[in-house]
Amino acid sequence: MPGPIQSIERAAAILRVVAEAPFGVGVGELAGALGLPKATAHGLLRTLQRVGYIEQDDATGKYLIGAAALGLADARLDTNVLRSYAMNWADTLAARSGESVRIGALRGEGVSIVHHVFRPDGSEQTLRVGIELPLHATALGKVLLAYTPGLTERVASAPLPAYTRRTVTAPRAVHAEIARVRAQGHAEDVAEFAFERASVAAPLRDAGGRVVGALGVVGAVDRVTDPGVRPKLVELVRATASAVSRDLGADRPRVRR
Numbered sequence: 001m002p003g004p005i006q007s008i009e010r011a012a013a014i015l016r017v018v019a020e021a022p023f024g025v026g027v028g029e030l031a032g033a034l035g036l037p038k039a040t041a042h043g044l045l046r047t048l049q050r051v052g053y054i055e056q057d058d059a060t061g062k063y064l065i066g067a068a069a070l071g072l073a074d075a076r077l078d079t080n081v082l083r084s085y086a087m088n089w090a091d092t093l094a095a096r097s098g099e100s101v102r103i104g105a106l107r108g109e110g111v112s113i114v115h116h117v118f119r120p121d122g123s124e125q126t127l128r129v130g131i132e133l134p135l136h137a138t139a140l141g142k143v144l145l146a147y148t149p150g151l152t153e154r155v156a157s158a159p160l161p162a163y164t165r166r167t168v169t170a171p172r173a174v175h176a177e178i179a180r181v182r183a184q185g186h187a188e189d190v191a192e193f194a195f196e197r198a199s200v201a202a203p204l205r206d207a208g209g210r211v212v213g214a215l216g217v218v219g220a221v222d223r224v225t226d227p228g229v230r231p232k233l234v235e236l237v238r239a240t241a242s243a244v245s246r247d248l249g250a251d252r253p254r255v256r257r
Contacts, residue, residue: 009249010036011044013208015053015065021150024062029149032182034209079105079114082213086204086244090117090215093240097233099219100125103204104140105212106148107132109155111141119219134193136160136174137167139201140214142187146178147203147211164195186238187214191221198224200233202241207249215241 017033018025025033031041045063048054055066086103094101094117104111110132118125135141135155145152152175160169168177181187186202201216217237223229 007044009208010034010040011048011208013206013210014041014044014048016208016210017149018054018063019065020148021064023150023153024057024060024064025149026062030063033147033149033211035205036209079112079213082204082248083115085247086213086215087115087117089240089244089247090115093215093217093236094118094120097217097219097236099217099224099233101215101217102128102140102199104133104138104144104201104214104216106144106151109135109151111135111138111144111214113140114213134161134163136169137163137189137193139187139189139199139216142178142181142189143201143203143214143216144211145174146181146187152178163193164191166190166195167192186234187216188234190225196221200224200230200237202238203245204241205245205248212248215244 013034014030017030027038027042027045030036030045031038034041045054049056049063049066053066055064056062057064082105083103090101090103098120100119101115101117102113103115105114106112111134112132113128113130116128118127133141135145135151145155156171156174160174161167162169168174186200188198188200190198197218198221199216199218201214203211204213204215206212215237217224217233224233
């Protein structure tokens with residue numbers, strides 16, 4: 001039985017990313033979102049354009065979903081599927097980190113918590129599944145901003161609320177923060193949403209490399225930012241997110257075409 005074909009998986013991921021980008025996607029944006037070489041992204045885009053699944057805006061040069069693929073605009077990964085793949089890994093991360101673990105997915109212009117594992121210290125805690133958090137003030141949200149083309153521009157175009165004195169709200173500062181997330185491959189917030197909490201998060205990717213959610217740890221500022229603890233937390237979060245992504249199919253063997 002032949003294995004999955006990489007070019008088809010990538011084309012499917014491109015269609016989903018473009019379908020979810022309300023202002024279109026540039027070649028560089030798309031390549032960054034999917035972790036592809038720019039030349040590869042451009043070749044796939046041009047092929048999809050020739051068959052009518054992608055269109056190019058003459059004024060901006062950005063790519064939009066074509067008439068032949070309009071039905072893909074709502075083709076997001078079911079959050080129950082995401083949760084089922086991630087929950088065992090989330091339990092392990094909570095046990096190893098000693099912190100609360102949350103998994104989030106994009107909902108409108110916020111991040112919805114689809115799974116929550118309590119901090120394993122026996123303390124009284126509140127289940128956060130179903131709540132919606134801001135994108136610009138949380139590590140989970142910053143991951144989704146970083147890897148959803150056009151979303152940062154849309155969110156930063158309106159006044160952003162400051163939840164604490166450390167919340168980044170100025171458009172230029174938001175863009176700089178999201179660029180930093182892309183460069184390092186994970187996001188952090190330190191007392192930006194709640195003055196007593198900090199968090200670290202990393203992207204969850206599907207078989208084509210599309211970011212379909214984010215996984216992170218949340219805890220007290222003094223614990224999460226402790227110089228002796230923080231590097232380990234970052235490593236644990238990134239490794240766990242990579243493991244979930246492998247289970248989602250991001251790194252399984254492919255037949256190249």
